[in-house]
Amino acid sequence: MTFALLIEWLIKGFVLVLVLLGGFAYLTLYERKALARIQVRIGPNRAGPWGILQPIADAIKLIFKEELIPAKADKLLFILAPVVTLVPALVITAVVPWGSEIMMFGRVITLYIADINVGVLYIMSVASIAVYGVVLAGWSSNNKYAMMGGLRSSAQMISYEMSLGLAFISAIMLAGSMRMLDIVEAQRTLWFVLLQPVGTAIFLIATLAEVNRPPFDMPEAEQELTAGYHVEYSGMKFALLFMAEYDKMIAISAIGATLFFGGFRGPFVDTYPWLGPIYMLLKLVILLFGMIWVRATFPRIRYDRLMAFGWKVMLPLSLAIVFITAAGILLAEQVNPLLIWTVPALSLLAGVFTIAMIDRELRRKEYARA
Amino acid sequence: MDLTLILFIVLAVVAILTALGMLASRSAIYAALFLVLNFATVAIFYLMLGAPFIAMAQVTVYAGAIMVLFLFVIMLLGAEKLPKGEVLPWQRPLAIGLAAVLLAEAGYLLFQRLHITAGLANPGAEVNAPEAIQAMALSLFNQYLLPFEVTSVLLLVAMVGVIVLTKKEKGES
Structure with a gap:
């Protein structure tokens, strides 16, 4: 390891953190603007032209706010919890590649931080650590609403982690590798979203539950829990929890783009490698818009239905998806490469069957009530 | 160092x-x-x-x-x-005694094997290769397929058992 390499790693890590923190600030503006347009409002437009200085105004406001620590709170964990929430959200993107390699200052610089052969597993393990922050924030506040939020979040995130992991497995099997770069390379001709549309849908739904976004924002349901796990937090500590939520959105969109939407691949990216980060950013913006759109459209679902949906619908469906993917790959390898198309066909069939079953169940319940 | x-x-x-x-x-x-x-x-x-x-x-x-x-x-x-104080007062001396026995055993084995240094020199050499995951998967699904499947059936049985135990009986409110 040379000194220059060490400097390069330091700079790349620093840039990634800066991108995530700056991305958080402008994601809040993006979300408020998009929500406003969907609700036929204008949105923030006072600070700077088109409101582009709004995140800075928000940050200054939060810094100057008084920070309260409840008298009966567990002080150490209360202060530690926002940090524990934020750190996994920042480090999870370390394995996501933003491009292949570019030449800069006479050096070949790779556009990814870590290229480890257990990349997808790394994401799973960091995601499973991320639960602690929310749980501890809820418990250490010594407030029953915060506590309920913490309990809900731990149950919810563990339940949906299963489906998330199984959705990862379908992408891993299609690529035949757990390295993120290999997965991107395997999507050179065909994105996995076309080969495994239902797996992608499961991934997108499960990620909404993992990052506590509406309609699965049970841990912070305003009407029932007043704000859930962060009800006692104020000032910069609240800002850290908020930051973690939005950084998780960015991270999970980057992971989704890499696993199912071709990552940094796009037209001409082989000849001009610097196009990689641009394509990645475009895909990120589109996926993030999907999350905001869902927030503007769907009402929050009830907690027991959330758990029933996770365990009785998502988990069996994702198990079926894994089975279908494995069988399709085996058929394509043993009989005819064209048979790989049985994977999307059978997956869509399974998806339609699931939707029909949910519809039937809902009709039955309605009939029983009437 | x-x-x-x-x-x-x-x-x-x-x-x-x-x-x-x-x-x-x-x-x-x-x-x-x-x-x-x-x-x-x-x-x-x-x-x-x-x-x-x-x-x-x-x-x-x-x-x-x-x-x-x-x-x-x-x-x-x-x-x-x-709660303050011990619930099982005899537990602590017993645990200390057993821990001492374990430590003595471990120490004996350690000192007996101290002169055998081979095998610890570079344990990660072969699994460190880029194909480590593939190698592990191959041995898991070929050599150890039966234990793997038996473990999964065991987990399934535990899951079914939990569902049966927590399910409400018919007629119970």
């Missing part, structure tokens, strides 16, 4: 301190958190030995899933504070 050894010593101290902290802390939440730290240190040991898969599985399964469930149960039951 190379970097690996320094890293090992630091991690070993952290591992022992967190284990002791878990035993000594009077709050169940803190005990659980010490255990999480301990699991994380053990995961780094696996990484140092060149077994990234085991390291990641350790973090995902033990530090992630299982300990979160522990925390969930502790919080749900409101059992954060342990």
